[in-house]
Each structure stands twice: as structure tokens, then as C-alpha cells.
Amino acid sequence: MKMTKEHYNMFKKTIEDFLQRPDVGKLSYYVDHYENAGYSNERLRWSLFWRANSYQLLDFFRSRENGYNDNHIDAALRKIVKEILARENGES
Secondary structure (H helix, E strand, C coil): CCCCHHHHHHHHHHHHHHHHCCCCCCHHHHHHHHHHCCCCHHHHHHHHHHHCCHHHHHHHHHCCCCCCCHHHHHHHHHHHHHHHHHHHCCCC
16 A cells, blocks of 8 residues: 555544444444445445545545555555454454
């Protein structure tokens, strides 16, 4: 994953803050819902990205200074989802 630790932590906090909202719930609920609907894990990650308003970070991520592309962002999303699910399942 090309993303710096600082940027990754900022990104992860955005996702975690979204999941802490009382009207949202646990990530595991969304995983089950998306799997039951036949959606891919990638679709889940990017839906989470958009619902968490992470798109506000897009200009920052894609700036010439940072140069992240969708693959870099998805790699970070993959890791964030894995870490959050592990914590929800008491594996952290």
C-alpha cells in the first residue's frame, strides 16, 4: 500500500467516525447485507467510502503531491475493513 501511515490513519478515522454514528451501525451488518445481495467485497468497500463522505478526501489523495489512485485507495479500504471487522469480532 503506497499510502503513508499518516494519510492511512486520517482515512481510517473518517470511516470509523462514520460507523460510530447511531444511525449507521456495525460494519459486519453491511458485510452480511452486501453478501446476501450478491455484491462484491469491492462494491462494499467503495459504498462505504462514499457513504462515509470519504470522497471529500479525493482531491487531497489525488493531488500531485500525494498521487494516490483508485488502487491505492482500495488497498487502504481493504485494510481498514479488515481491521474494523477484526475489532468487531473481538480479534484485535
